[in-house]
Amino acid sequence: MENTVKTFASRTTVPTAEKRQSYYSNCDHRSVRSHSKPSTSALQENIPAMKYSEFEKRPAQSELLGRSHATTLAVATIVVAFLSSVDAFQIYSARRVNQSVIGNVVHHRITSRLHSSAPPGTEPDQKTDFPITKSDEEWKEILTPDQYYILRKEGTETPGASVLNKISVEKNGQVDAGTFVCAGCENPLFVASSKYDSGTGWPSFFAPVTSSAIALNTDYKMIVPRTECVCSQCGGHLGHVFEDGPDPTGQRYCMNGAAMQFYRDSERPELAEQVTEMSAKDPFRLSPAQALPSALINIIIGGIFFNAFLSSGQSTPIDFLTLLPATYYGFLAAKSIAKIMG
Numbered sequence: 001m002e003n004t005v006k007t008f009a010s011r012t013t014v015p016t017a018e019k020r021q022s023y024y025s026n027c028d029h030r031s032v033r034s035h036s037k038p039s040t041s042a043l044q045e046n047i048p049a050m051k052y053s054e055f056e057k058r059p060a061q062s063e064l065l066g067r068s069h070a071t072t073l074a075v076a077t078i079v080v081a082f083l084s085s086v087d088a089f090q091i092y093s094a095r096r097v098n099q100s101v102i103g104n105v106v107h108h109r110i111t112s113r114l115h116s117s118a119p120p121g122t123e124p125d126q127k128t129d130f131p132i133t134k135s136d137e138e139w140k141e142i143l144t145p146d147q148y149y150i151l152r153k154e155g156t157e158t159p160g161a162s163v164l165n166k167i168s169v170e171k172n173g174q175v176d177a178g179t180f181v182c183a184g185c186e187n188p189l190f191v192a193s194s195k196y197d198s199g200t201g202w203p204s205f206f207a208p209v210t211s212s213a214i215a216l217n218t219d220y221k222m223i224v225p226r227t228e229c230v231c232s233q234c235g236g237h238l239g240h241v242f243e244d245g246p247d248p249t250g251q252r253y254c255m256n257g258a259a260m261q262f263y264r265d266s267e268r269p270e271l272a273e274q275v276t277e278m279s280a281k282d283p284f285r286l287s288p289a290q291a292l293p294s295a296l297i298n299i300i301i302g303g304i305f306f307n308a309f310l311s312s313g314q315s316t317p318i319d320f321l322t323l324l325p326a327t328y329y330g331f332l333a334a335k336s337i338a339k340i341m342g
Contacts (some may be wrong), residue, residue, distance in 0.1 A: 130235040132185045146258040147183050151236035154219075154228075155256075159201025162257020167203075169193050178264035179209070179275050180255075183252070185234040188252070188275050189213050189260060198245075198252055201261070205253040206245045209275055210282040214238065214253070229253060243294045243336075249286050250339055286339060295336035302329030 133143075139152050149155040167176050169192045178191040180203075190205045190213075198204035208214045212232055219228040219240065229238045238259045245252035265272040305326035312319035 049095055130231075130233060132234040134234075143184060144258075150256045150259045151182075151184050151231075151234075151238075154237040157202075157256045157258050161201075162203060164257040164260065164262055165201070167192055167195060167262055168197065169195070173309060176264065177234045177272075178258045178262055178267070179271055180205075180262050181271075182231040182238070183259055183261050184236040185231060186232050186261070187213065187233040188271070188278065189231070189238070190255075191275060191279075192262075196246060200254060200256070202239065202254050203257050204245070205255065205286045206247075206249050206251055208253065209284070210278050211284050212282055213278075213284075216241070229255070241292075249284075250291070250335070251286065289335050291339045293331050298329045298333035298336060302326045302333060303327065 044260075051173045134153070140148055143151060146157065150157060164180070167178070169176050178192045178194050179188050180192070181188050188209045191207055194207045196204060196206060214229045215232040215235075217228040217230055219226045227241045229241050230236060231238060236259060237256075239253065239255040242252045242254060244251060263271055302325070305322045309319060309322040309326060312322070314320065
């Protein structure tokens with residue numbers, strides 16, 4: 001037993017202090033060498049410098065999206081501001097054709113608001129500076145309530161409510177050939193052959209009888225300016241004109257049916273002859289003042305979208321979407337220019 005204990009003790013000799021220190025130092029060295037993080041310089045040596053430069057120059061994805069959104073907001077702001085200035089230019093050019101009529105309308109509207117005390121029987125917003133003038137009571141006597149509301153108060157009838165929507169030379173033939181006149185003064189406005197179905201519910205025409213049959217005004221009731229159409233003889237409100245009509249003019253005179261009356265050529269042949277003479281002396285022509293504003297607007301809007309595409313970097317599919325409106329507005333601008341040249 002004693003021999004066995006001695007043998008075991010000799011085999012399990014306790015290491016000296018020097019050996020223990022050497023063992024622990026070797027363990028620490030191996031641990032540090034195997035578990036320590038690589039230095040920054042080591043990483044930079046293993047990664048090409050080109051990747052770092054490309055990463056620094058490449059803008060973040062969120063920055064590109066933010067730039068596109070900011071461009072869109074800028075487009076909307078510029079368009080709304082430019083519409084007001086362009087529409088003012090259009091109305092100014094139209095006044096050159098009907099200077100006395102439109103100038104008197106504007107002058108009357110300004111002075112009527114400055115003078116709050118109007119004479120009996122006269123409304124402050126009454127249109128009195130036209131060749132045909134009547135007091136407010138006289139208009140109420142000769143007009144129906146619907147006609148008075150639209151012609152004298154600039155109202156709008158319900159879409160599809162007018163029986164004049166059924167008048168169509170294209171569908172019914174020459175039976176419906178005739179003339180649309182102002183319900184207040186019977187001033188000839190349109191012929192039935194210029195009427196077409198716009199799908200809006202209001203009688204629509206692509207051209208009036210003559211260039212001086214209708215006077216233009218500015219309407220800000222919908223915030224965005226619109227071109228109002230009034231009778232050049234009595235100043236009655238008829239409707240509005242838009243630039244989305246068919247050829248050959250590209251205009252859509254969207255009229256209120258209650259503001260007009262229709263006479264067939266078979267009913268009043270003398271009126272048909274009068275309209276023919278008027279059209280020969282003063283035929284309707286689309287002036288540059290009517291088509292140029294639309295061309296300028298489309299050019300500016302299309303240019304803004306195209307500039308947004310160029311400045312986006314073309315790094316995401318969203319950036320290429322701006323080419324769609326740029327192409328669309330460019331096509332509209334070319335169409336408007338073709339009308340001016342033609």
